[in-house]
Amino acid sequence: xxxxKNSLGMLTISLVLATVAPxxxxxWGSLKGRLxxxxxxxxxxxxxxxxxxxxCGQNKLLDETIEVGEGGGxxxxxxxxxxxxxxxxxxxxxxxxSGSEPAVVDNKGCRFEPHVLLLRTQQTLEIRNSDSVGHNTxxxxxxxxxxxETIPASGSITKMFEKQESYPSNVVCNIHPWMKSFVLVRDNxxxxxxxxxxxxxxxxxxxGELEFVFWHESKGNLKDVALGEAGKTDRKGRAKLExxxxxxxxxxxxxxxxxxxxx
Amino acid sequence: xxxxxxxxxxxxxxxxxKARGFATPIHFCSFANKTRLLGLLTAVAFIGGCDQLDPPxxxxxxxxxxxxxxxTEYQQEIADVLGGLFGTPDEPFALPSTxxxxxxxxxxxxxxxxxxxxxxxxxxxxxxxxxHGITGDGRGPTARFLNPxxxxxxxxxxxxxxxxxxxxxxxxxxxxxxxQGVPGTAMPSFSLLPSSEVEALVEYVKYLSxxxxxxxxxxxxxxxxxxxxEEEDENGNLVMKRYPLDPETDADQRxxxxxxxxxxxxxxxxxxxxVIAPEEAEIPEDNRAPEEIAASVAxxxxxxxxxxxxxxKCHGPTGLGDGQQDDQDNWNKAHKxxxxxxxxxxxxxxxxxxxxxxxxxxxxxxxxxxxxxxxxYRGGRRRIDIFWxxxxxxxxxxxxxxxxxxxxxxxxxxxxxMWSIVDYVLSLPYEAPSQPQQALPENPNAVxxxx
Numbered sequence: 001x002x003x004x005k006n007s008l009g010m011l012t013i014s015l016v017l018a019t020v021a022p023x024x025x026x027x028w029g030s031l032k033g034r035l036x037x038x039x040x041x042x043x044x045x046x047x048x049x050x051x052x053x054x055x056c057g058q059n060k061l062l063d064e065t066i067e068v069g070e071g072g073g074x075x076x077x078x079x080x081x082x083x084x085x086x087x088x089x090x091x092x093x094x095x096x097x098s099g100s101e102p103a104v105v106d107n108k109g110c111r112f113e114p115h116v117l118l119l120r121t122q123q124t125l126e127i128r129n130s131d132s133v134g135h136n137t138x139x140x141x142x143x144x145x146x147x148x149e150t151i152p153a154s155g156s157i158t159k160m161f162e163k164q165e166s167y168p169s170n171v172v173c174n175i176h177p178w179m180k181s182f183v184l185v186r187d188n189x190x191x192x193x194x195x196x197x198x199x200x201x202x203x204x205x206x207x208g209e210l211e212f213v214f215w216h217e218s219k220g221n222l223k224d225v226a227l228g229e230a231g232k233t234d235r236k237g238r239a240k241l242e243x244x245x246x247x248x249x250x251x252x253x254x255x256x257x258x259x260x261x262x263x
Numbered sequence: 264x265x266x267x268x269x270x271x272x273x274x275x276x277x278x279x280x281k282a283r284g285f286a287t288p289i290h291f292c293s294f295a296n297k298t299r300l301l302g303l304l305t306a307v308a309f310i311g312g313c314d315q316l317d318p319p320x321x322x323x324x325x326x327x328x329x330x331x332x333x334x335t336e337y338q339q340e341i342a343d344v345l346g347g348l349f350g351t352p353d354e355p356f357a358l359p360s361t362x363x364x365x366x367x368x369x370x371x372x373x374x375x376x377x378x379x380x381x382x383x384x385x386x387x388x389x390x391x392x393x394x395h396g397i398t399g400d401g402r403g404p405t406a407r408f409l410n411p412x413x414x415x416x417x418x419x420x421x422x423x424x425x426x427x428x429x430x431x432x433x434x435x436x437x438x439x440x441x442x443q444g445v446p447g448t449a450m451p452s453f454s455l456l457p458s459s460e461v462e463a464l465v466e467y468v469k470y471l472s473x474x475x476x477x478x479x480x481x482x483x484x485x486x487x488x489x490x491x492x493e494e495e496d497e498n499g500n501l502v503m504k505r506y507p508l509d510p511e512t513d514a515d516q517r518x519x520x521x522x523x524x525x526x527x528x529x530x531x532x533x534x535x536x537x538v539i540a541p542e543e544a545e546i547p548e549d550n551r552a553p554e555e556i557a558a559s560v561a562x563x564x565x566x567x568x569x570x571x572x573x574x575x576k577c578h579g580p581t582g583l584g585d586g587q588q589d590d591q592d593n594w595n596k597a598h599k600x601x602x603x604x605x606x607x608x609x610x611x612x613x614x615x616x617x618x619x620x621x622x623x624x625x626x627x628x629x630x631x632x633x634x635x636x637x638x639x640y641r642g643g644r645r646r647i648d649i650f651w652x653x654x655x656x657x658x659x660x661x662x663x664x665x666x667x668x669x670x671x672x673x674x675x676x677x678x679x680x681m682w683s684i685v686d687y688v689l690s691l692p693y694e695a696p697s698q699p700q701q702a703l704p705e706n707p708n709a710v711x712x713x714x
Binding site: 051084085086133136138142145147149150166174262 | 488607668
């Protein structure tokens, strides 16, 4: 809450406003940057499709662990706000209703679509099977109850997660063990996934020093990554960054050594 | 509560032995003692001839610790906190909030002996420790030679139970496993023990599970919340400051640790609410006519090979368990992932630390789907046992559930359909293996090419 006014009358108003809109536009800021693999990356390997080959073998399935776009952009990396246990964060009014729409993970063509997903606590997740073969969804969580259910052809299940997870959860299909995806469940909206060109942005965060986690499925936390003038990620893949009020902290091109991805 | 916690932490200062990693120190007797015995019975000297052996200690979960880069200082502090909360293998302790019965734990823990009234004590070390290990990590001396490996209790994941997939087993579930054993594995039946002794062992298994869960949570808590940070000292120089795990003096940490423990205990307490109750009207009668059973078996067979239940994909077209065999259960997969991270590790110190742990792991084994033609059912051969397996799947393994995932949820199959699968599975050992299967792989070429 933002108590800065002097007179008693103004203070009261400030408190009332605080519950509706925590702060003015100038107190929010953004973070952006672009993750780039600093070196050449071999083309993704073909997967060993050895079950339901007639159906799953129709499309040439490739390993999606490391997706590198044009100019070496690293896709599918998670960047999200780190909060100490029990701490919460002010949420911009525009984001208050984010996560109210159901999210979908589809079993399609014997892969998960999307490969990576952001989910809010209490947001509905529909796990769908658009394939003509049966799948199962084995969802391995740390904080929420894990589950493993069959999803028949054209079937679907819906799930909701009560607690946030510290890291993306691994989702697999055991019938087709090459299938995997990662879902990050958080109870705030400040998280993103790098796009095909490696760029990412988180907007409308409360200005000031915030800590972020940089994570990629290949080796987990992206540790010791140089972030230009903003410093570098620590041993845990975390970095404290100053989010400017009314502005954007642009980390520019962030180079990731191939060894950091196990390459 | 806090008072008790303080007492617990004070106790540890006196009694907790130093944290032991993967390399448990070898307990040699004093040199003089050893030379005196050398000429006599060396073997006896090592097994039981010394009266100065350190008491057995719990081992740290080094896969978790090394994965989370837990420093040796933190390892010691975690061992101290665990010692405060749970005591030692000789002197178990449990806060009242855990609901664990200290009286039962004392019967199960400690060295094997009998009191003057003939009451047996040290039951865990008498019956369980050689496979499941002092820590309950499934790493007793015989474990390496068993297939399947003995259960590691520390994840608190149990396969043969009456509850929904993510739920903990009930006391009755654990009791049943001890009484019946696990057919087809090295786990024997303990039906000859008095039920009070079985109950003490069940309590001790829960204790080791809760302790193991707490250990993993503490390792993650240290990683997520504590660590070293750069700070300016009085001269303005940047120095690394370490935030110790010290709940005895840090009230926030104490609160967080008790909260984590309460969440773990809540999970166990919720198990009795999570028992799968089949719908009464759909439970097959015991005295069904042969035609009725045959019809149910036929329906189960269709489901087994059909795309909704999909059993055939893993259990194979002949039910021999020769379908999908490329996957692992959670325990083996965790080790596989650990070995993979070692393979991709570039920092020499981490390579060294992880290599030592990797060398201590047993070979990773794939989860082979059950051969359903043997008529051997690990979780019990009653219809309800197999119904629970089909309904909830088998926690910690690739086997998914086909029933509702929790009370009131929507399942893939109806109760009637699952009972039919049970009937079919129970008929499989008596179906001629040579009988041509109607649902051989859709693409025979794939079988040959997959090699």
